[in-house]
Amino acid sequence: MTIELLGDRALRFALPAGADRRALLDDLRSLPGVRDVVLTEARGAVVLSAPQERAAIETAIAARLVSTRAGSHRASAEHRIEVIYDGEDLAALAETLHVGVDDVVAMHAGRDYDVAMLGFLPGFAYLRGLDPRLVVPRRSSPRPRVPEGSLAIAAGYTGIYPFASPGGWLLLGRALDHAAFDERGATLALGDRVRFVPVPARASRPRTPPAAPAPPTGAYLEVGRALGPAILVDGGRPGHMHEGVPAGGALVAGALARANASLGNDDGACGVEIFGSLEVVARGGGVAIADDERGARLLAEGEAAVLGTEGRARARYLAVAGGFDVPLFLGGRGTLPVAKVGGFEGRPLKRGDRLAPRLEAPARIEALSPARPLERAIRVRIGPDDVPAPVVDALLATTFTIAPASDRTGVRLVGPTLPSAEFPSDRPSGPMVHGVIELTPSGPIVLGPDHPTTGGYPIIAVVCHDSLDAFFGQPVGSPVTFVRHG
Numbered sequence: 001m002t003i004e005l006l007g008d009r010a011l012r013f014a015l016p017a018g019a020d021r022r023a024l025l026d027d028l029r030s031l032p033g034v035r036d037v038v039l040t041e042a043r044g045a046v047v048l049s050a051p052q053e054r055a056a057i058e059t060a061i062a063a064r065l066v067s068t069r070a071g072s073h074r075a076s077a078e079h080r081i082e083v084i085y086d087g088e089d090l091a092a093l094a095e096t097l098h099v100g101v102d103d104v105v106a107m108h109a110g111r112d113y114d115v116a117m118l119g120f121l122p123g124f125a126y127l128r129g130l131d132p133r134l135v136v137p138r139r140s141s142p143r144p145r146v147p148e149g150s151l152a153i154a155a156g157y158t159g160i161y162p163f164a165s166p167g168g169w170l171l172l173g174r175a176l177d178h179a180a181f182d183e184r185g186a187t188l189a190l191g192d193r194v195r196f197v198p199v200p201a202r203a204s205r206p207r208t209p210p211a212a213p214a215p216p217t218g219a220y221l222e223v224g225r226a227l228g229p230a231i232l233v234d235g236g237r238p239g240h241m242h243e244g245v246p247a248g249g250a251l252v253a254g255a256l257a258r259a260n261a262s263l264g265n266d267d268g269a270c271g272v273e274i275f276g277s278l279e280v281v282a283r284g285g286g287v288a289i290a291d292d293e294r295g296a297r298l299l300a301e302g303e304a305a306v307l308g309t310e311g312r313a314r315a316r317y318l319a320v321a322g323g324f325d326v327p328l329f330l331g332g333r334g335t336l337p338v339a340k341v342g343g344f345e346g347r348p349l350k351r352g353d354r355l356a357p358r359l360e361a362p363a364r365i366e367a368l369s370p371a372r373p374l375e376r377a378i379r380v381r382i383g384p385d386d387v388p389a390p391v392v393d394a395l396l397a398t399t400f401t402i403a404p405a406s407d408r409t410g411v412r413l414v415g416p417t418l419p420s421a422e423f424p425s426d427r428p429s430g431p432m433v434h435g436v437i438e439l440t441p442s443g444p445i446v447l448g449p450d451h452p453t454t455g456g457y458p459i460i461a462v463v464c465h466d467s468l469d470a471f472f473g474q475p476v477g478s479p480v481t482f483v484r485h486g
Contacts, residue, residue: 003058004384007462008486010433011058012045012384016065022076022191024068025242033057036241038431038453039190040117041128045431047241051465076114076191081160081178082199083109083151087171097133105198107131108172113158113194118244119429119454122339123162123180125188126429130158142168149175151196163339176202181341185330186243210346211327216356219285221320223353224304228276232324232343233317235268237332241453247434248334249449251315251408252473255292258371259319262290264363269323270333272349274316277308283354288362292317295368313374314402314473322359337408338450375470376478379485380437380461387439387460390419395437395444395460395482402478408450411472413443413480421458429454435463435471437482448472 006012015021021039028037033050034057046061048054085105094101113127120126130153138154143166146152150161152169161167162180176199179187188194223230233256236249250256250273257267272278280289282299290296291307293316299305307316326333326344335343344353382392395418403412421439431454432438436447438457446463463471464485474480 003061005381005486006045006384006431006433006459007381007435007464009051009465010045010047010431010462011054011061012043012431013061013065015039015042015044019065020068024064025190027064027068028061029239029242031057031060035238036247038119038241038433040119040429040431040454042428043430045433047238047247047433049238076193077189078193078195079188080195080197082176083173083196084176084201085109085151085173085198086201087151087173089170090172093134093136093170093172096136104134104172107134108153108158109196109198111195113196115188115190115192115194116157117190117429117454118186118188118242119432120244120452121162121165122243122245122336123186123188124244125159125186125192125194126157127159127194128157130156134158136170138168139170142166146171147174149178151175165338179208180339181330185240186245190242210329210341212345213326213354213356216284216354218356218360219287219301220283220354220356221280221287221289221299222283223349223351223355224279224281225306226276226278226349226351227308228274228278229348230272230274230276230278231335231337231348232270232326233273233334234270234323234332235266236334236449237330237342240330244453245330245336245339246450246453248332248336250317251449252313252317252469254372254469255313255315255473256317256319258369259290259292259295259317260323262296262366262368263288263319263321264366265319265321265323269319270326270358271320271323272318272355274307274318275309275314277306277310278316278318278349279304279306280318280355287357288321288365290319290368292368292371296362296365309475311475314475320355320357321362322357325356325358336450372469374473374478375467376474377481377483378471379464379467380482381464381486382461382484383459385459387458388419388421391421391439392460394418396484399479399481400444402474402476402480404476406476408448410438410445410447410451412445415443418444427456427458429456430459432459433462435465435468437461437463446471
């Protein structure tokens with residue numbers, strides 16, 4: 001039984017045959033020092049909140065991997081989901097199988113499925129139990145946008161796209177009135193059973209919009225001109241990676257913490273993360289603000305402030321006393337853009353939005369602590385996947401550039417093509433964590449705070465925890481190199 005490092009803040013392990021994954025998930029989540037858990041069909045990972053206790057946590061994981069072979073005592077839920085079978089790929093699939101469309105529908109709807117794992121997107125459940133005739137590969141070219149609620153199949157699974165996103169699965173139809181989340185978390189959990197019920201065509205009920213902040217009752221900030229996305233972020237929402245929900249948090253956590261410290265806030269109090277520039281105006285009275293470059297100051301009624309990256313940083317951070325007052329979602333106040341939840345109505349800020357501080361006045365005012373200089377040499381821990389040595393050597397010898405096509409999900413690196421490495425095309429999905437460097441056909445990608453919690457690309461290395469800010473703080477176009485650590 002092997003338990004290996006996945007970076008310096010996570011452990012990865014293979015799941016033994018016959019392991020009760022529902023019981024194992026519950027056990028691992030209850031361990032002291034464990035921040036998050038991800039289980040796929042073949043592997044698991046835990047993210048550590050107390051890395052100094054790694055040895056004790058390894059011992060506890062090993063014991064649980066041996067002991068969780070009996071049936072789980074936690075009852076699994078049963079779900080019946082209505083489906084309109086009118087997907088774009090349905091007719092072509094029927095033709096490939098030399099059957100009628102109704103036969104494909106009967107093959108798919110006539111079975112019970114169980115949730116094998118969650119990942120790819122928040123709340124995306126991989127359902128196993130497909131008719132063997134429907135085990136088909138992914139599309140050779142993924143669609144740039146798959147509509148929310150699409151029912152699809154690929155690689156031996158079926159699943160419902162909980163949100164609109166790119167995707168390469170074959171589309172069979174539309175799930176009606178299926179919400180990926182409620183106030184407790186994902187509606188489909190590991191081990192739950194699902195049955196699809198064909199129904200005649202009709203419109204889905206509109207999705208309930210995210211909770212909006214309460215109207216301000218005192219002084220607040222009004223958003224003026226916004227050039228580039230600006231979203232609310234905080235210390236993250238750990239504890240939900242097993243539901244496909246990344247922990248999130250600020251892209252450059254230290255910069256948010258510095259702005260918050262100037263007003264006496266906790267490091268992870270809810271602030272604004274700005275890509276580009278953002279104008280805010282004080283309304284209803286004076287508002288104490290702080291940012292990661294200038295520190296704290298008071299905006300008088302009607303006074304405006306403009307914060308921008310100006311090519312010096314990847315993002316800027318704005319804080320107010322106590323953090324911004326927006327509703328909690330799964331324990332966090334930050335925006336999760338891919339799911340359009342959290343933060344301010346689940347979306348980037350726009351002109352006219354009103355942002356109220358949680359406190360009328362700062363707990364204290366402190367001088368802005370000095371920013372750490374951005375290091376171009378980023379420390380990484382190689383592995384854990386068995387990538388050939390020439391590929392690793394090339395990664396460490398190459399100077400890459402931060403590509404414009406980068407966001408909170410992942411940062412693309414531009415540079416010379418790395419030596420080719422052969423990996424199975426049907427490589428199973430495994431756990432992913434913040435800072436993983438994936439080897440993709442288009443080049444390396446470094447996963448950000450809103451990363452998919454599972455993925456199938458090989459992991460060549462993981463950025464060390466104390467280098468995350470240095471890497472993700474680099475402006476687009478910056479050169480970076482990687483240095484082996486450990």
